[in-house]
Amino acid sequence: MTTVGFIGLGIMGGPMAANLVKAGFDVIGYNRSQPAVDKLVGQGGKAAGSVADAVRDADVVITMLPDSPDVEHVALGDDGVLANAKPGLLYIDCSTIKPDTARTVAEQAAKQDVRVLDAPVSGGEQGAIDGALSIMVGGDAEAFDAARDVFDAVGKTVVHVGKAGSGQTVKAANQLIVAGTLELVAESIVFLEAHGVDTDAALSVLGGGLAGSTILERKGPGMLKRQFNPGFRTELHHKDLGIVQAAAREAGVTLPLGAAVSQLVAALVARGDGALDHSALLKLAEELSGRR
């Protein structure tokens, strides 16, 4: 039986670990705060008291952590994943972090017998609960094949997109498109309301044409009702757009619309709305038109 060490049992990691238990994996979980570990045990998993405990006997280790420094610390730290890995370990990082951090981890792992995949996910808490995440995977094709059963337990659309770091690069593009589309829908709603249009009808006809998007479908109705409970917190999207900007600069790429929407997301965080769902870009759009 394959033993999976799972580190980071938060909003996304918790349900992913539970789905691995359901799929028959022997899951041993670690989290900084204990309640998430207890919950996993209640779902049929095992408790680890430290990162080392979660890693020591694992065939596969998954990390799902907030940001690049967390992954550096947990993966490369003194008593971290690589320090405790048994030979042949498959290490999958599902966090959303900088592509160059992902490459650094892969390079360090290559010095010992550990295979690494960067595998950030999209689909939110509901996607994690349903085991229906989109997963964009960077790393060796052989490691990707070896991880297939694990990915199938947590994801629906799982695609190998290139060498180490590529998963993070695609996730960065994902976050660029998502933020931009949210802002376009937000600006459109303010525009339509200012003109006294029936916005429910308008959003349905917009969704049926070339302007249609998953954002319009999933987020539009909540935006019309001003429901901004997350979902995905604006402050996390702000962090991700920092990754986008840094990765673009590194590759010598300019992102005119990406830069503009990054500033708008930054403004939404600056005005104190970082804890709201990212669709709260509508609040800022209203304010910029004197409509709240």
Place this chain on the structure above:
Amino acid sequence: MTTVGFIGLGIMGGPMAANLVKAGFDVIGYNRSQPAVDKLVGQGGKAAGSVADAVRDADVVITMLPDSPDVEHVALGDDGVLANAKPGLLYIDCSTIKPDTARTVAEQAAKQDVRVLDAPVSGGEQGAIDGALSIMVGGDAEAFDAARDVFDAVGKTVVHVGKAGSGQTVKAANQLIVAGTLELVAESIVFLEAHGVDTDAALSVLGGGLAGSTILERKGPGMLKRQFNPGFRTELHHKDLGIVQAAAREAGVTLPLGAAVSQLVAALVARGDGALDHSALLKLAEELSGRR
């Protein structure tokens, strides 16, 4: 039998008129150049030698013209639609024009016994040929109900969105979202290529998540292959974004991302690519990153 006068038998108007013939309407068509009229006659329609000829005996008149001044001229001119309308005429303008021009036409028509709908469409040449257009309709609900059979012959998603001018307002929002989404996808492709990612795989996984859109699905593959044959010409989208900006200014609405993408579309036209499909925003994005 309902007689439909159809004025403007171009890329969109031609197939729409043909679908009305197929649906059993008695269609009499006018176009500035004769070949389009001859084509309609070959498809079972009748030829009009002037706007007046097309309007005189019609129960329904449809115009499908390039821009606001064309509609003003044809609708309100000395020998135009209103001047030749028989009492009770239903006049449907399917052109994409300024919302305030649409309101002016409706106000003029209200002075005589003519009902007007502004009914711009989305879906492109293929949508027109397939009779599968999205149609956003402004005007009185009673006129909308009276036009139902006509709309069903040319469209699939037909929605009444509000009073006179509202159809144009929603079409403006449509063009804002479409231009912005094209630019976001263009920037993402440049970003992914610069990082050496497998872009075919990347676009498929992006399409499966929250970044998914009709643009990504229909335009993404052609953009990867640099196929920029129209489709929808950039210079027409440039015109439409002028309408968006003017209508936003009129309502006191700011569109930060809309303004930015309007400038990029303007730059694409300025560099001489106005005749290419609007997905050619990718050419500009590459140039801005020194990648062509």
